[in-house]
Amino acid sequence: MSAEFDQALYLVDGRLAKIRGLVPRRLFDHDKVAEIEINDFFYEGKAIPRVMVVLRSTGCQHYADHQGCSMCAHYDGTTETPVKTESYLKQWQSVVDGSAIEGAKRDTFDINNYPILCLYNLGSLLNPEEVPPEAVREIFRSLNDLPRIKKTIIESRAEYVTPQSLQNIRDVYFGTVEVGMGLESVNHDVRELCHHKNMPDLEEFDQAVELLHDYGFKALAYVNQKPAFLTEKEAIDDAVATSIYALEKGIDAVSIEPTSIQRHSLIDFLNKRGLYRVPWLWSMREVVRGIYDRIGEDKQIDLRIGGYFDENVLSGSQGVAPGVERNEIFPLTTSGNCPECNPRMIEAIKEFNRTYDPNVLYLQPECGYCYSDWLKDISVVDKRSIPQRIIDTLGSRT
Ligand code: SF4
Ligand SMILES: [Zn+2]
Numbered sequence: 001m002s003a004e005f006d007q008a009l010y011l012v013d014g015r016l017a018k019i020r021g022l023v024p025r026r027l028f029d030h031d032k033v034a035e036i037e038i039n040d041f042f043y044e045g046k047a048i049p050r051v052m053v054v055l056r057s058t059g060c061q062h063y064a065d066h067q068g069c070s071m072c073a074h075y076d077g078t079t080e081t082p083v084k085t086e087s088y089l090k091q092w093q094s095v096v097d098g099s100a101i102e103g104a105k106r107d108t109f110d111i112n113n114y115p116i117l118c119l120y121n122l123g124s125l126l127n128p129e130e131v132p133p134e135a136v137r138e139i140f141r142s143l144n145d146l147p148r149i150k151k152t153i154i155e156s157r158a159e160y161v162t163p164q165s166l167q168n169i170r171d172v173y174f175g176t177v178e179v180g181m182g183l184e185s186v187n188h189d190v191r192e193l194c195h196h197k198n199m200p201d202l203e204e205f206d207q208a209v210e211l212l213h214d215y216g217f218k219a220l221a222y223v224n225q226k227p228a229f230l231t232e233k234e235a236i237d238d239a240v241a242t243s244i245y246a247l248e249k250g251i252d253a254v255s256i257e258p259t260s261i262q263r264h265s266l267i268d269f270l271n272k273r274g275l276y277r278v279p280w281l282w283s284m285r286e287v288v289r290g291i292y293d294r295i296g297e298d299k300q301i302d303l304r305i306g307g308y309f310d311e312n313v314l315s316g317s318q319g320v321a322p323g324v325e326r327n328e329i330f331p332l333t334t335s336g337n338c339p340e341c342n343p344r345m346i347e348a349i350k351e352f353n354r355t356y357d358p359n360v361l362y363l364q365p366e367c368g369y370c371y372s373d374w375l376k377d378i379s380v381v382d383k384r385s386i387p388q389r390i391i392d393t394l395g396s397r398t
Contacts (some may be wrong), residue, residue, distance in 0.1 A: 002387070004385065004387040004388060004391070005189065005192075005193070005387045007387065007391055007395075008193050008386070008387035008388075008390035008391055008394075009192065009193060011390055011391065011394040011395060012070065012193060012196050012266065012390060012394065013066065013067060013196075014394075015266060015269065015394050015397070016067035016068065016070065016196065016266055017067050019264055019265065019266060019268075019269055020063070020067055020068070020075060020264060022264060023075060023076055023264050025080070026075075026076070026077075026078060026079055026080045027080065028056050028077075028078075028079050029056070030056060030079060030083045030084070030087040031087050031090045031091060031094075032056060032091065032094070032100065033053060033054060033055055033056060033091045033094065033095060033100050034054040034055065034056045034057075034077055034122070035052070035053075035054040036051065036052070036053055036054075036095060036100060036101065037051070037052040037054075038050070038051055038052070038114070039052065040350075040353075040354055041116050041353075042304075042353060042354055042355065042356055043115065043116060043150070043151065047354040047355075048115050048116065049113075049114055049115075049116075050114055050115070050116030050117065050118060051111060051114035051116070051117055051118070052118040052120065053092075053095050053117065053118065053119050053120065054077075054120045054121070054122065055083075055088060055091050055092070055119070055120065055121045055122075055131075056077075056078075056079060056083065056087075056091060057078055057079065057083055057088075057121035057122050057123055057130060057131065058078060058079060058082045058083045058121075058123070058129070058130045058131070059074065059075060059078030059079065059122060059123050059130065060072075060074060060075070060078070060122065060123030060124065060130070060157075061123065061124065061127055061129055061130060061157070062123075062157065062198060063075045063078075065198070066196070066198050067196070068196070069182070069184075069195050069196050069197055070194065070195055070196040070227065070228055070265060070266035070267060071195065071224060071227060071228070071259050071260075071262065071265055071266070071267045072262065072265060073262035073263055073264045073265040073268070074122035074123065075264065076262075076263060076264055077122050078122050078123070083131075084132070085132045085134045085135040085138075088131060088132070088135035088139070089135055089138055089139070092135075092138075092139050092142070095111060096111055096142065096146075098110070098111075111146060111149070112146045112147070112148045112149065113148065114148075114149065115148060115149060115150040115151065116149075116150065116151050116152075116153065117143075117149045117151070117152045117153070118152075118153045118154075119139070119152055119153070119154050120154070120155055121154075121155070123155075124155065124156040124157045124160045125154040125155060125156055126154070126156035126160040126161060126162070126165035126166075126179070127156065127157070127160040127165075128160075128165070133164075133165070133168045136165075136168060136169065137168055137169070137171065137172050140152075140169050140172050140173035140177075141172040141173065143173055143175060144172070144173060144175075149175070150175070150176060151175070151176040151177070151178060151218075152175065152176070152177050152178070153177075153178045153179075153180060153220065154177065154178070154179055154180070155179070155180045155181070156179055156180075156181060157181065157182065157199070158181045158182075158199065158204045158205045158207075158208035159199075159204055159208075161179060161181070161207075161208035161211055161212060162211070163211065163215075166211065166212070166215040166217060167215070170215055170216070174216075176218065177217050177218070178217065178218035178219070178220050178252065178253065179208075179212055179217055179218070179219060179220065180220040180221075180222055180255065181205065181208060181219065181220065181221060181222065182197065182199075182222045182224070183205055183221040183222060183223055183242060183245075183246055184197050184222065184223065184224045184227070184242070185197075185223075185224065185227065185238050185242050186202065186238075186241050186242040186245040187238060187241070187242075188200065189385075189386040189387065190227060190230065190238055190386060193229070193386055193387060193390055194227035194228050194229045194230060194386065194390075195224060195227050196266070202245075205221075205249075206249055209249050209250055209251055210250075213250065218252040218253070219250075219251050219252050219253075220251070220252065220253040220254070220255060221242075221243070221246035221251045221253070221254050221255070222255050222257050222306070223239050223242045223243050223246065223254055223255070223256050223257065224239075224257050224259060225239045225256050225257060225258040225259060225279050225283070225284065225287060225335070226239075226258065226259045226278070226279035226283070226335075227259065227267075228266055228267055228270050228275075228276055229386060229389045229390055229393065230386075231377075231378075231380045231381065231382050232277075232279070232280065232283055232374075232377040232378045232380065233377075233378040233379070233380070233381075234382075235279060235283065236283050236286045236287055236290065236378070237290070239256055239287045239290075240287055240290035240291055240294065243256065243287075243291050243303070244291065244294050244295070247291075247295065247301065252302060253301075253302035253303070253304065254291075254301070254302070254303050254304070255303075255304040255305070255306045256284065256287055256288075256303070256304070256305050256306060257306040257307065258278070258279045258284055258305065258306070258307065258334070258335035259278055259279060259335065260278065260307065260331030260332075260333060260334045260335065261278060261331055261332045261333040261334075262331050262332065263332055268332065270393070271333075275393060277377075278333055278334065278335045278336060279335045280335070280336070280337055280370075280374045280377065281335060281336060281337045281341075281342070281345040281346070281349065282337060282345075282370075282371065282374045283374070283378070284305060284335065284349060284361075285361045285362070285364070286378075288303065288305075288352070288358050288361055289358065289361075289362065291303060292358055297358075300356075301356075302356075303356065304353055305349050305352060305353055307334060308346060308349040308350050308352075308353055337367060337370045337374070338367060338369045338370035338373075340367055340368075340369045340370070341364075341367035341369065341370060344364065345364060348360050348361050348364050349361070
């Protein structure tokens, strides 16, 4: 890599270390789940309810090794000491028997009523250092007793998708399992500097997709929309190119993840200083349009926009950290246009997620208040290299 790249990476590393140093003590109960949420999901041609369970977990290895990704603040919701197998299984049991549900819904909750289960751990469920393989195996073994769950979605960095981690599940469970992996950007400098992903070689991702298919899993790619240091237009083009790359590699589904402002992230740091704006919802529409333009309108693909589902939080108050009003894993701000058109655009994105029909986005009329601002934003050009932008932005800050 060039000296410029090395200097930029050094600056991002250093800034992230300072930001993470501001996170308050993370003294969570290891036996209580971080969150349970119900939302609508599109599956086999129709919208159905899915249950999302966020396990209170040890946390992403990437934080421990390299301060994590620049847009992510999952660190805030994870524990200071490793969560043991026994605690993971207690958490899971409290979901299965409904005792983790708060309020009146506790009596009627039955996880078996939700055909889609998202089982997240704010990191990689397939990393044995984060979730012991025994815990993973026991949880998947128990899914055999919940036959109305048709598909389980988990998350992992590509490097932990190994024959061992997949076989560990396949030894006990043969149902449909989808593994979501952060691809973020197909562009090396964007991925390594702007996202701070630490996945320098895309071969790692490509191999993970192949391996998942070999073991009968489905592969989902997360594509971050608008990392730090890109212009609005560059971010649109980058998300389109990255999604196309993933589809060409045989991915089963793509989830575009518009950047939200999460406390104690580099994005939050830049946003507070007027150096970052969340992606416009008009840009989300362009990303969808760009992808369909490339693959053809008539092609059926599993393309989602992450974070835009009607949600009903059933449990989460256990996760409130001292001094924080909302559950620590909720973002401070999500992507948006202006107050005038946000409600209808958000509804249109949710409708897209329910129907996979891009026309619900294309048919949205321009907004008299903000559309011209967005046009101005997408005409901004930055001729500097990505490393240079980072050096200019972070180099002079203490
Ligand atoms: S985005 Fe994923 S890989 Fe990156 S720090 Fe967050 S949990 Fe870890
Ligand atoms: Zn508007």
